[in-house]
């Protein structure tokens with residue numbers, strides 16, 4: 001007598017590591033992300049800049065390009081020895097992952113790295129291990145940010161993306177909100193990441209980046225940024241306010257290519273085991289902002305996905 005045991009690899013994420021943004025004016029964008037958003041420049045080559053908001057070598061890469069948009073989203077795996085298993089698993093799933101050459105990973109200051117595209121929106125994702133850690137800790141200077149927090153997409157493949165991220169990539173749903181017509185939101189964490197969401201999706205006519213979020217240290221730091229953004233003539237797109245899903249205080253604003261960015265403070269955190277069940281939140285204005293605000297028309301509008 002023997003038992004057949006179904007072996008199912010569970011991808012274990014360490015964190016959302018970084019994104020690559022194509023930008024239309026690298027100098028302007030580097031200046032903005034350093035002096036307004038609050039990251040630190042680590043390396044600036046001809047057409048590419050590496051910035052950080054942690055001890056990692058980078059949490060944001062900016063690349064000069066003809067058109068602005070989101071080029072890649074990268075997650076760090078929990079352990080180096082999981083890499084090959086994840087590669088084989090994604091291959092079995094038909095996602096055709098490609099492992100980067102040693103030369104490529106060296107230029108990224110990362111260990112083993114693979115890339116694949118999601119089959120629904122065509123976004124390129126990366127799983128990597130062992131990013132170079134900087135000798136000095138990240139010390140926020142221009143704005144008190146403490147980490148890169150989440151990526152949010154608008155998608156016309158909402159159900160498919162929800163299924164892909166939960167059943168293939170082992171993300172967990174923290175909350176959803178839907179009016180069963182055109183508005184649906186789902187907030188997901190990259191298991192076992194504790195943060196209420198490392199990514200979220202909202203149903204829409206197009207596939208695009210809605211926004212990227214950075215964690216602010218204190219609510220006061222969000223208040224301070226309101227004035228700083230106003231003084232620097234940076235468009236404020238929504239907030240300050242409080243989101244019911246994660247219970248965070250938020251502030252949204254536009255980058256030089258009009259991509260929406262968020263400061264978020266006070267997000268709910270989940271334990272790995274015994275986490276509460278996902279809630280279905282009422283699709284009311286209070287769910288979006290308990291303080292009664294509404295987004296500007298440009299909120300989440302200009303984040304093209306670079307899929308070629």
Ligand SMILES: CC(C)C(=O)/C=C/C(C(=O)O)=C(/O)C(=O)O
Pocket residue numbers: 150152185187200213243244245246247248250264287288289
């Ligand atoms: C603007 C949408 C509808 C909203 O409610 C966003 C909520 C949150 C949160 O609860 O933190 C986000 O940050 C998000 O969706 O990105």
Ligand SMILES: [Fe+2]
Pocket residue numbers: 150152211213262264
């Ligand atoms: Fe957000």
